[in-house]
Amino acid sequence: MCLAIPAKLVEVHGDEGVIELGGSRKTVLLSLVENARVGQFVLLHAGYAIEVIDEAEARDLAALHRMVSEASEEE
Amino acid sequence: MISTAAAAETARKSLAHWAEQAARPLTLMEVCGTHTMAIHRHGILSLLPENVRLISGPGCPVCVTPQGQVDQIVALARQGEATVATFGDMVRVPGSTSSLERERALGADVRVVYSPLDAVALAEALPSRHVVFIGIGFETTVPTVAAAVIEARRRRLGNFTILAAGKRIPPALDALLASGELRVDGLICPGHVSVVIGWRAYEPFAQRHRLPCAVAGFEPTEVLEAIVALVRQAAEGRADVENLYSVWVRPEGNRRALKTLESVFVAGPSRWRGLGIIERSGLLLREEWSDYDAARRFGVEEHEVAEPSGCRCGDVLRGILAPADCALFARACTPESPVGPCMVSTEGSCAAAYRYGRRRGQ
Numbered sequence: 373m374c375l376a377i378p379a380k381l382v383e384v385h386g387d388e389g390v391i392e393l394g395g396s397r398k399t400v401l402l403s404l405v406e407n408a409r410v411g412q413f414v415l416l417h418a419g420y421a422i423e424v425i426d427e428a429e430a431r432d433l434a435a436l437h438r439m440v441s442e443a444s445e446e447e
Numbered sequence: 448m449i450s451t452a453a454a455a456e457t458a459r460k461s462l463a464h465w466a467e468q469a470a471r472p473l474t475l476m477e478v479c480g481t482h483t484m485a486i487h488r489h490g491i492l493s494l495l496p497e498n499v500r501l502i503s504g505p506g507c508p509v510c511v512t513p514q515g516q517v518d519q520i521v522a523l524a525r526q527g528e529a530t531v532a533t534f535g536d537m538v539r540v541p542g543s544t545s546s547l548e549r550e551r552a553l554g555a556d557v558r559v560v561y562s563p564l565d566a567v568a569l570a571e572a573l574p575s576r577h578v579v580f581i582g583i584g585f586e587t588t589v590p591t592v593a594a595a596v597i598e599a600r601r602r603r604l605g606n607f608t609i610l611a612a613g614k615r616i617p618p619a620l621d622a623l624l625a626s627g628e629l630r631v632d633g634l635i636c637p638g639h640v641s642v643v644i645g646w647r648a649y650e651p652f653a654q655r656h657r658l659p660c661a662v663a664g665f666e667p668t669e670v671l672e673a674i675v676a677l678v679r680q681a682a683e684g685r686a687d688v689e690n691l692y693s694v695w696v697r698p699e700g701n702r703r704a705l706k707t708l709e710s711v712f713v714a715g716p717s718r719w720r721g722l723g724i725i726e727r728s729g730l731l732l733r734e735e736w737s738d739y740d741a742a743r744r745f746g747v748e749e750h751e752v753a754e755p756s757g758c759r760c761g762d763v764l765r766g767i768l769a770p771a772d773c774a775l776f777a778r779a780c781t782p783e784s785p786v787g788p789c790m791v792s793t794e795g796s797c798a799a800a801y802r803y804g805r806r807r808g809q
Binding site: 373374375376378401403404405406415417418419420422423425435436438439442 | 479480481506507508509534536561562563564565583584585587588590591594637638639640642643664666669694695697701703704707792794
């Protein structure tokens, strides 16, 4: 039940954002993370982003991209 | 199966090396139900050396919800005064006499939602109904429940409440380890709970119980890395917390999510299936949010209720019984006709053992 999937933020409007996942777009809530910006990656759980990171901040960039592409395929 | 055979082979060799160095039987516990599924799905048990075994812990929220609380949820649906909105996993869990699925067939209004906020939107769309969200979950999920309650107040909805049934993982692990009932040599800490609470949350009991801990991601290689790290720690006589999911897990976790959680909920006693009442392991609504307490509003209480006859989910959740060693497993209890919650939830250890046909604890 603690499943969470990573995705890239493509739009931000206050506490709401839009992510792209497997070619489709989906609204996510951003009220549980600080200052999320377009282009960052979020970890999505039950409709909310529970963490946000910069691509540059990701210590293991390859792992991040692998997770995002796998999440897209599963979707 | 492991996606890259080469990576699996490297990990297997490394694991064999450190297991030999450790030179004693090692029992590692994976806490999270999503890890349980990953371990079975990717055939990780087949890579373990003879002296290393993996057992599941109390990390499936539906599974640890006690029978009395399942009955409480069913009673709420049966009353018929409210629409019950819940995560899908809860619908088929059998209570003492009925389940949400059965009550729905009998006419109760039970809806499966993906997010607690969907339940708030449902309340807004159904002004003549009252909507109760069943707030089960660990620290990963409870901030989203808190955010939904805050949103309901912002929208001035008088027809939305929750059944506060959130739980905290560290006190439960502490209780389990302190019981002395089983020996655990290493802990695979839950990845997404750790995103919220941070990896430092495990430091106190890594020290207190002299227990190697590794926070792990969910890919097969990440789970394997964690197993290698724990076996290596055991071999070297260390008891550290290693963060192997550093893409997402920070030392202090997600402070904003924690702050949101703490603004609505406060730690208090909570009953766990198989573990009994554990102090500070529950997340109860704060007094200033008591308007959102469905239990109070509808007068449904959680009673202490016996487990279903013959069901040993409690022992499975404590890690002292392998699913296949339960007399009901695959006989009286199957995913199609489950007796206990560990066979219902897709993340339950019994469901995983049934689906992937592997004996554990060998």
